[in-house]
Amino acid sequence: MAPRTLYDKIWDDHVVHQAEDGTCLLYIDRHLVHEVTSPQAFEGLRMAGRKVRAPEKTIAVPDHNVPTTQGRENPAQMPEESRIQVAALDKNARDFGINYYPVTDIRQGIVHIVGPEQGWTLPGMTVVCGDSHTATHGAFGALAHGIGTSEVEHVLATQTLIQKKSKNMKVEITGSLRPGVTAKDITLSIIGHTGTAGGTGYVIEYCGQAIRELSMEGRMTVCNMAIEGGARAGLIAPDEKTFEYVKGRPHAPKGAKWEAALAYWKTLYTDEGAHFDKVVTIRGEDIAPVVTWGTSPEDVLPITGVVPDPESFTGGKVEAARRSLDYMGLKPGMKLTDIEIDTVFIGSCTNGRIEDLRAAAEILKGRKIKVKRAMVVPGSGLVRAQAEEEGLAQIFIDAGFEWRLAGCSMCLAMNPDQLAPGERCAATSNRNFEGRQGRGGRTHLMSPAMAAAAAITGHLTDVRDLMGATV
Amino acid sequence: MEKFTTLTGVAAPMPLVNIDTDMIIPKQFLKTIQRSGLGKNLFDEMRYTPDGKEIPDFVLNQPAYRNAQILVAGDNFGCGSSREHAPWALLDFGIRCVISTSFADIFYNNCFKNGILPVVLPQEAVDHLMDDARKGANARITVDLESQTVTASDGTVFRFDVDPFKKHCLLNGLDDIGLTLEKAAAIDSYEKKAATLRPWA
Ligand code: SF4
Numbered sequence: 001m002a003p004r005t006l007y008d009k010i011w012d013d014h015v016v017h018q019a020e021d022g023t024c025l026l027y028i029d030r031h032l033v034h035e036v037t038s039p040q041a042f043e044g045l046r047m048a049g050r051k052v053r054a055p056e057k058t059i060a061v062p063d064h065n066v067p068t069t070q071g072r073e074n075p076a077q078m079p080e081e082s083r084i085q086v087a088a089l090d091k092n093a094r095d096f097g098i099n100y101y102p103v104t105d106i107r108q109g110i111v112h113i114v115g116p117e118q119g120w121t122l123p124g125m126t127v128v129c130g131d132s133h134t135a136t137h138g139a140f141g142a143l144a145h146g147i148g149t150s151e152v153e154h155v156l157a158t159q160t161l162i163q164k165k166s167k168n169m170k171v172e173i174t175g176s177l178r179p180g181v182t183a184k185d186i187t188l189s190i191i192g193h194t195g196t197a198g199g200t201g202y203v204i205e206y207c208g209q210a211i212r213e214l215s216m217e218g219r220m221t222v223c224n225m226a227i228e229g230g231a232r233a234g235l236i237a238p239d240e241k242t243f244e245y246v247k248g249r250p251h252a253p254k255g256a257k258w259e260a261a262l263a264y265w266k267t268l269y270t271d272e273g274a275h276f277d278k279v280v281t282i283r284g285e286d287i288a289p290v291v292t293w294g295t296s297p298e299d300v301l302p303i304t305g306v307v308p309d310p311e312s313f314t315g316g317k318v319e320a321a322r323r324s325l326d327y328m329g330l331k332p333g334m335k336l337t338d339i340e341i342d343t344v345f346i347g348s349c350t351n352g353r354i355e356d357l358r359a360a361a362e363i364l365k366g367r368k369i370k371v372k373r374a375m376v377v378p379g380s381g382l383v384r385a386q387a388e389e390e391g392l393a394q395i396f397i398d399a400g401f402e403w404r405l406a407g408c409s410m411c412l413a414m415n416p417d418q419l420a421p422g423e424r425c426a427a428t429s430n431r432n433f434e435g436r437q438g439r440g441g442r443t444h445l446m447s448p449a450m451a452a453a454a455a456i457t458g459h460l461t462d463v464r465d466l467m468g469a470t471v
Numbered sequence: 472m473e474k475f476t477t478l479t480g481v482a483a484p485m486p487l488v489n490i491d492t493d494m495i496i497p498k499q500f501l502k503t504i505q506r507s508g509l510g511k512n513l514f515d516e517m518r519y520t521p522d523g524k525e526i527p528d529f530v531l532n533q534p535a536y537r538n539a540q541i542l543v544a545g546d547n548f549g550c551g552s553s554r555e556h557a558p559w560a561l562l563d564f565g566i567r568c569v570i571s572t573s574f575a576d577i578f579y580n581n582c583f584k585n586g587i588l589p590v591v592l593p594q595e596a597v598d599h600l601m602d603d604a605r606k607g608a609n610a611r612i613t614v615d616l617e618s619q620t621v622t623a624s625d626g627t628v629f630r631f632d633v634d635p636f637k638k639h640c641l642l643n644g645l646d647d648i649g650l651t652l653e654k655a656a657a658i659d660s661y662e663k664k665a666a667t668l669r670p671w672a
Contacts, residue, residue, distance in 0.1 A: 011667075016657050016658055016661040017654050021636055022633070025654060025658070026658070027661055027662075027665065029672045036501050036502075036554075037554065040505065042504075043504070045614070053658075065502065081502035081503070082502055084504060085501075085502055103606070115517050121549055125541070130555075131553055132551070132553040142473040145577075146552075146582035147553060147577065147580075148554075148577060148584060149555040149581075150555060150581065151584070151587070152580075152581070157651075157652070158648065158652060158655075159658065159662075160660060162636075162647055162651065164634065181577055196547055196550055197575075200573060200574075200575065201576070225629060230547070230575060230576070231576075232576050253671035260670065261671045296489050310668065315488075315546075316486060316487070316488035316546055317543045319488075323487070351481045363531070378602060394602045412498050412552075414499070414501065415497045421521070421645035431491075431493070431551065433491055433493040433494070433551060434493065434494060434496055434516065435490045435494075435516050437514055439497070440521075459561065
């Protein structure tokens with residue numbers, strides 16, 4: 001057989017049917033569901049008198065709308081429309097018999113954090129969710145991507161998806177990262193390099209020494225933002241770290257099944273000589289701690305840089321950059337480290353895991369925030385519990401952070417956690433679009449350590465300066 | 472789903488690049504549990520002031536474009552989230568076709584599930600149609616899915632590519648789920664085989 005990429009292998013193992021024009025019916029191993037993109041899909045099933053084909057492979061959790069403040073089990077805490085949407089998920093999960101983690105369950109959290117944490121996400125699987133950041137699960141060597149609500153209904157009814165194969169793209173990060181540089185800086189730097197449409201039509205495989213050296217959590221951060229680079233999915237070949245992470249999780253295989261799974265997972269890598277349609281190589285040593293300055297995730301610069309001049313771009317980007325700077329209230333030539341921050345948000349499916357909280361706490365230990373408000377929203381109830389056990393929660397609270405319950409929160413501001421117009425936020429989430437964190441709100445994306453550094457100084461800050469001080 | 476065959480209508484110019492789904496339909500409108508009714512909030516934050524007044528400069532608020540059925544847009548239209556509310560809002564407003572040099576993947580797929588035709592054309596063609604769209608209600612653009620062509624008001628014809636399966640479904644207004652369920656036997660046998668090959672999955 002001709003040499004195949006990791007993507008080719010997973011794809012081949014999931015084709016149910018292939019039409020002459022190459023359109024495939026692809027089998028879906030795991031279907032994750034949240035409250036915002038699913039109600040119309042369940043309604044469609046009801047109207048057609050259909051069932052969920054594989055409820056045991058379907059996992060639902062409310063995350064986008066839920067308040068992250070104490071006492072949220074009380075429905076009165078939620079605006080009427082949010083309450084209706086969460087209640088609809090409760091009912092749909094019950095009526096259709098799917099796996100469910102309600103708000104009152106300690107395992108509740110952001111869907112892309114819960115899946116891996118509970119061992120639902122395994123190497124070599126196909127994973128979909130009505131959510132673009134499903135790419136996160138690619139860190140396990142699973143083919144994972146976001147789908148629309150019509151496709152959610154399609155997967156619920158048939159456990160398959162109609163797909164055409166994407167092209168193969170390789171993104172290699174060679175060498176090692178320098179101190180103070182994290183997975184978030186890798187993934188933002190890649191988008192800065194390729195642009196938000198650079199991956200359109202491709203599935204990206206991330207590889208190279210710097211990727212191998214990342215923890216599973218760091219790998220999830222990298223894959224999470226594959227979608228911001230336009231790719232259908234991002235993948236990282238599973239290795240010992242992956243198997244170690246998966247082992248013993250509630251829904252991971254056990255005993256003889258574990259052994260069989262392991263043998264299969266070890267075949268999941270790109271063969272020597274396999275063809276990639278596009279290759280991007282970045283030296284790990286060249287990556288600096290970065291922040292975004294504009295309203296597209298491709299607007300990335302090292303923290304040592306200055307706000308760019310829109311005239312330095314070409315084509316439609318000139319106008320877009322002008323609009324961005326106007327929206328962001330920034331002037332060309334201004335040093336990024338001079339940008340003052342009002343609010344800090346640490347959380348989201350990009351950076352709401354325990355290692356992210358540890359990295360931020362490391363910077364915050366023994367210090368106080370200078371920003372108006374700062375909040376930490378753990379990615380799941382279990383992350384929150386662990387952070388409390390490790391003493392991280394206390395570090396955040398002592399520094400002046402609000403210590404919240406799990407959910408998407410200010411990543412997209414569908415719940416009450418929102419920016420006011422003009423409010424400027426250092427955020428560890430993944431989108432800096434206009435209005436993303438609240439109408440008129442201004443978002444700068446960065447790593448948890450960089451967000452913590454901004455919280456301490458009150459302006460965008462090179463975290464390496466603070467690290468020097470603690471050594 | 473409503474069929475898409477041919478469409479002749481007014482096109483609204485939106486030359487901005489990277490128009491994302493948060494712009495198309497901001498998150499506060501995602502709380503609905505229905506598909507319809509989102510048209511009034513299409514491009515909400517660009518279209519209305521915070522107190523709900525129309526912003527006269529915004530293209531869809533201009534008299535010429537209030538009934539636009541086509542959008543001509545900058546690169547990478549529909550990037551961002553997977554929210555199908557974006558095509559629902561476009562459709563509910565009356566937009567049946569979006570023309571750009573490129574679309575984000577999920578948005579592109581979502582359009583086909585809702586009777587909207589996304590047309591990818593080279594930069595020169597999009598520039599030509601953008602100029603056409605700027606002429607307002609006097610310039611009508613014709614989109615023909617069967618022949619895969621877009622005809623500008625001056626008669627210039629541009630051919631576009633579209634996946635044959637997607638085209639077939641859109642032309643006939645076919646429901647994907649119904650088509651897939653015809654292959655239920657293939658899904659059954661795949662599941663049997665997978666249960667022995669990968670019993671942990
Ligand atoms: S944390 Fe943000 S990006 Fe992730 S699923 Fe929630 S809203 Fe989407």
